[in-house]
Amino acid sequence: MSEQQFYHALKVDKDKCFGCVHCMNECPTDAIRIRDGVATIRKDWCIDCGECMKACPVDAIYVEQDDFDDIFNYKFRVAILPSVFIGQFSKQINVEEIIEVLHGLGFTHIIPAEATVDVINQAMLEAYDSEVEKPLITTFCPSIVRLIQIRFPGLVNNILPISPPIDSTATYYRKRLIDEGKNPDEIGIFYVTPCASKIATVKSPEGQDNSSVDGVINMDFLYNKVFHILNNRNKDIKDNDNYNLEFISPKALKWSLTEGESTNMKGRCLAIDEIHNVIKFLNKVENDEIINVDFLELRACDQSCAGGVLLSENRFLTVERMKKRAEHLEELQLVPNEISFDHQQFIKEKLTINSIKPRSMMGLDNDMATAIKKMERVRRIMCFLPGIDCGACGSPSCEGLARDIVLKDANLSNCVFMQRMMEKSKKLDPQHSIRIIEKTWGKDRLDKDCYKKGAKNEGI
Incomplete structure (x- = not known):
């Protein structure tokens, strides 16, 4: 049983909280109690899914984040940008405009978080063909990994020990910049996070000694800054929807959506999103009520990352926009930027993480x-x-x-x-x-x- 403490990004503002129990009733791991009139979060039980934050009527639960100005501690400032960030903007705003604004805010390099998806997918398929326990469970969603550690420790061996895109892309891009002659000490890599759990996994990663990410940027904060600038921009910019920050495949663009992974795996694959749905399903898996499933794509948020608590736009509109962008890329038949063979080999070497350990903190005693x-x-x-x-x-x-x-x-x-x-x-x-x-x-x-x-x- 792991003794390391979880880091948690979700915090309670005691001055705002009035103990309404909305958060306590919604918490999927019973991690919240009311004491002295305010909510308290039990650190060993919380999985940073953000259900409490969504339920709070007075915004007393918030996400602790890194200061945006931290990026300026580095000469080379890299933004690892999830596709759902782009998906929040309407079709009237093209990608080049968004990237231009992000450069103006201080980032020197911007790369999609899903840039390494093809390498990851290949590793997942190879794991499928090996003699491993099934159903395989993806590590994509950190809240799900923690949920399994806490509530379903008997399923930890089913978790694929393969890095999610946030880590593999950061590792790859740092290597790429170093190979270009950049000083490693001058490279800062920042992940623009759609949720609290990815902040937590950067601060205390599972299966790794440390993260390749130097800091996290609240997506809600960054989206609103970019939206405000674009909303006041000159309207005569050309409508050129080339995803030229780094071309990625339609598959990679949809990877963070529900069924993004499962449609690219073999065998009987199921995709379940929203934390309470996942819990009900895992209860059935644990009780052997569901069998002959080869792969499980489990996501804590409704509509997966498009439903992250740090997204500003409606999750269903975001999904629709991302799928349309993927269709548009397919129509254009653009060739994604190929990662060099050497870099692909480097990514593969770094993909495997240590086995995830059970941390059944909800148990009454370790003995x-x-x-x-x-x-x-x-x-x-x-x-x-x-x-x-x-x-x-x-x-x-x-x-x-x-x-x-x-x-x-x-x-x-x-x-x-x-x-x-x-x-x-x-x-x-x-x-x-x-x-x-x-x-x-x-x-x-x-x-x-x-x-x-x-x-x-x-x-x-």
């Missing part, structure tokens, strides 16, 4: 015998809890509270229904009940407040 005893305690405690899953205790469910009690992070009296029963039998003083509620929800939480969200004076 199996102790964990079984603690689970028996959980089940005994559940005999007393009402099973209503109201969240009033600050845990996401009655079972969650029972686990918290066993882990000594809560007490039976945290349940408001148990409080009433204890008061009735004179085992709990009413004033102590109030103190318990205040410890979970903060002082004065139950006082009349006409200015809170949804009340008649909200916003006044």
Whole structure:
């Protein structure tokens, strides 16, 4: 069991959070609790999927990111640009304009994140032909890798130990610049991320000692800067939709969309997106209810990267635009920039990562015998809890509270229904009940407040 701590990009702004439990109810790994009136994230259980961020009604959950000005610490400033960034712009804006603005903002080199997809795809197909456990599961989505480590540790051996495009492209382009005579110390590679999990994987990569990426740029931040500049540009720029930052194939352009990988693999391949759909499916895989599947493309976001929490545009429009751009590339019959044979060999040498280790932090104890005893305690405690899953205790469910009690992070009296029963039998003083509620929800939480969200004076 790995002892390394996960890095997490998702943070809670305690000044904004008012403990509404929306995030706690949406978290797929039960990583969120309410304490002292605000949400807290259990680091060992969080997979940075961003569901909490999407659910928060007051934007109290945010993504911790690198400062954009960090790029200027380097002479050669490379942007690893996912195709979904381009897909957010309407067809009235051509790619050359976007690239021109990015250069104007400070990047000296720009390369599509999917530039190395063909090499990756070949390695995946070779793995398929080898004697490996199936279904093979792609490492493309870091949230899915962490989900499997935490909730489905028995499936870690199914994860393909092959670097996703973010790493292989960064590794390749750094090598390419060095081969061109650039000083390695002057090269800074920055990934423009559509989600929180890719920030986390750069800071604490799985299966690698360190990442080839020097920093991450929030896609929402960068998109809005580029959009603002383009929205105020001169309208007489030629409509020239040549993807000349580095030509990539239509396959690579669609790689980050749902079915982008599965349509390029052999055997019976399935693509599942959206984290809750993935969990339901993996439960069936783990219970042997689904068999004879060769490859699984699993993505945490609805519509895959087009639905990332750091995208500004509608995910369905983004998908449509990207598919149309891919069709346009096919019509033009443009030949993608070929990676040299030497560089292809270099990428292949660097593609393999170490085996992913289980990190079942949701377990009650690392010692199996102790964990079984603690689970028996959980089940005994559940005999007393009402099973209503109201969240009033600050845990996401009655079972969650029972686990918290066993882990000594809560007490039976945290349940408001148990409080009433204890008061009735004179085992709990009413004033102590109030103190318990205040410890979970903060002082004065139950006082009349006409200015809170949804009340008649909200916003006044």
